Amino acid sequence: MAEIIDGKKVSEHIRAEIAQGVEKLKGETDITPGLAAVLVGEDPASEIYVRNKRKACANAGMYSEEHKLPAKTTEQELLNLVDRLNNDPNIHGILVQLPLPDHIDETKVLRAVSPLKDVDGFHPYNVGLLVEGNPRFISCTPHGIIKMLEFYNIDITGKEAVIVGRSNIVGKPVSMLLLHRHATVTIGHSRTKPLDEVTKRADILVAAIGRANFITGDMVKEGAVVIDVGINRNEEGKLTGDVDFEAVSKKASYITPVPGGVGPMTISMLLWNTLESAKASSK
Ligand code: NDP
Secondary structure (H helix, E strand, C coil): CCEECCHHHHHHHHHHHHHHHHHHHHHHCCCCCEEEEEEECCCHHHHHHHHHHHHHHHHCCCEEEEEEECCCCCHHHHHHHHHHHHCCCCCCEEEECCCCCCCCCHHHHHHHCCCCCCCCCCCHHHHHHHHHCCCCCCCHHHHHHHHHHHHCCCCCCCCEEEEECCCCCCHHHHHHHHHHCCCEEEEECCCCCCHHHHHCCCCEEEECCCCCCCECHHHCCCCCEEEECCCEECCCCCEECCECHHHHCCCCCEECCCCCCHHHHHHHHHHHHHHHHHHHHCC
C-alpha cells in the first residue's frame, strides 16, 4: 500500500517558512509583500480560488487586493489595469485568474504582466529562464510537485519520469524541473500510442490530464511514485483526481490524494514567489 504524500502537511511547513520570511522582510525593510489578483467575469470556481489565495496571503502576513471586473470588460481596460499594477510599488505579484472571457486574448494579457511580477511564471521570459535552468518564478503547481518530492526525500536523479499532459502551466514546466533534477523524462499526451506502455515505465508518474480516474492500476508500475494533478468534479460535485486512487494506491510506493495533495501546494508556491519578488524589489 502506498504512502500518502500529504500536500496539506507539506504546505503547512512551507507556509510557516514563508510567514517567517515575511516577518523578516518587514523587520529589515518597510516592504510588505503584496499580491494583486485580477478576476474577470463570474466564474464560481475562479472566485473560490481567488478567495483562498487571498486568505492564504493574509495568514502569511502579506498584503493582497482583488480586482473583480465585469465579464464585458474590454481587453484594453484589462491591459490598462495590468499596466497600473506593474507600476504599483505595493504590488510584487500579479495574478490574472484564468480562464478569461473569449473576447480577451489570454496570451496578450499574460505577456503584459511584468516578468518581475509574474508570480505565476507564465511570461515567456520566465519560461525561458526556467528552460535555461536559471528560473526566477517557477509556475506554482510544478514547483509544488517538486517541493513535495523533496519533502518526502524521493530521489529523482536517474529515475524514469513520465508526465501525462503537455500544458504550459503543468506538463511542460514540470517536465523541465524533473529534467534539471536528472530524471529521464517522457511526456505523454492525447496522441501518445500506446500510452499505457509509456506510463508503465515510470518510476515517477505525473498525471495532469483533466479526466477523472484516467490512470488505472494496470497503467502503473509496481512501486511507482504517483502525483495526481487533476481536479475533476463527479456528478455529485465531489472532487476527484486523474488517477484511480483506489487501484493505483495498491501498486504505488507513494501517491498524492485529491483533494489534499497537489492543490494546497499550488497556493503555497504562489505565496513563495510573491515573497521572493518582494525580496528582489528590496535589493
Ligand atoms: P490542459 O487541458 O491544458 O491539458 C491536458 C493535457 O492532457 C493535454 O496535454 C492533453 O493532450 C492531455 N490529454 C487529454 N486527454 C488525454 C488522453 N485521452 N490521453 C492522453 N493525454 C490526454 O490541462 P491542465 O494542464 O491545465 O490541467 C490538467 C489537470 O490539472 C486539470 O484537471 C486541472 O484542473 C488540474 N490542475 C490542477 C492544479 C492544482 O493546483 N492542483 C493546477 C492546474 C491544473 P493534448 O495536448 O494532446 O490535447
